[in-house]
Amino acid sequence: MKLETHRLVLRPISQSDKKEIFEYRSDKEVNKYQGWIPETVDEVETFIEKVANQMNEPDTWFQFVIVKKESKKIIGDLGIHFFGEKNLQVEIGCTLNKFFQGKGYATESVKRVIDYLFNDLKKNRIITSVDPKNLRSINLVERIGFRKEAHFVESLFVNGKWVDDVVYALIEKDWETIN
Numbered sequence: 001m002k003l004e005t006h007r008l009v010l011r012p013i014s015q016s017d018k019k020e021i022f023e024y025r026s027d028k029e030v031n032k033y034q035g036w037i038p039e040t041v042d043e044v045e046t047f048i049e050k051v052a053n054q055m056n057e058p059d060t061w062f063q064f065v066i067v068k069k070e071s072k073k074i075i076g077d078l079g080i081h082f083f084g085e086k087n088l089q090v091e092i093g094c095t096l097n098k099f100f101q102g103k104g105y106a107t108e109s110v111k112r113v114i115d116y117l118f119n120d121l122k123k124n125r126i127i128t129s130v131d132p133k134n135l136r137s138i139n140l141v142e143r144i145g146f147r148k149e150a151h152f153v154e155s156l157f158v159n160g161k162w163v164d165d166v167v168y169a170l171i172e173k174d175w176e177t178i179n
Helices: 014-025 041-050 105-120 135-144 172-176
Strands: 008-012 060-067 072-082 089-096 125-130 145-157 161-171
Touching: 008 105, 014 041, 014 072, 014 089, 060 105, 060 125, 072 135, 089 161, 105 135, 105 161, 105 172, 125 135, 125 172, 161 172
Parallel strands: 089 125
Antiparallel strands: 008 060, 060 072, 072 089, 125 161, 145 161
16 A cells, blocks of 8 residues: 655555664654654664554554655655544654655655545544644644644653643544645
8 A cells, every 4th residue: 555645655664664764763863752762773673563564453553654756765754543433533643854854745745644544544533742842843733734732741751751742633624624
């Protein structure tokens, strides 16, 4: 299963991707707002083993890699957590290699996945969880049309410290009017 945009291909993650993923996921500064920063390629391999093989399985995470069509290089990844009543809600999260940030790739990827989730899988609601200090991610989700629903104070223990969590959401009927 692949999703495509003008510049990108989103395809399921595989073990053959582990070294490319490690290149950008292990960057502690760029990923300081992430809960997972691998120390070794083996940790990436373990991560890949744990994600679902099938899309749309309740209570699982499915992981795409984001590939630049032109170069065939993996530039990031996008995870989808399927959960909720009747499996009609999802959570998404996107990580992009620092060398490809600020070029619209995250926006392009997230919008394509949103279209797929609402139009093909008939999901009702998409959420995303963001550290309130991660202004680039907040700007991205707000620009796409997500609305802020909650700010939880010191609710997550990430990288050895308590951090706040901001939850944004987008519902299908709002997406119809935005696009």
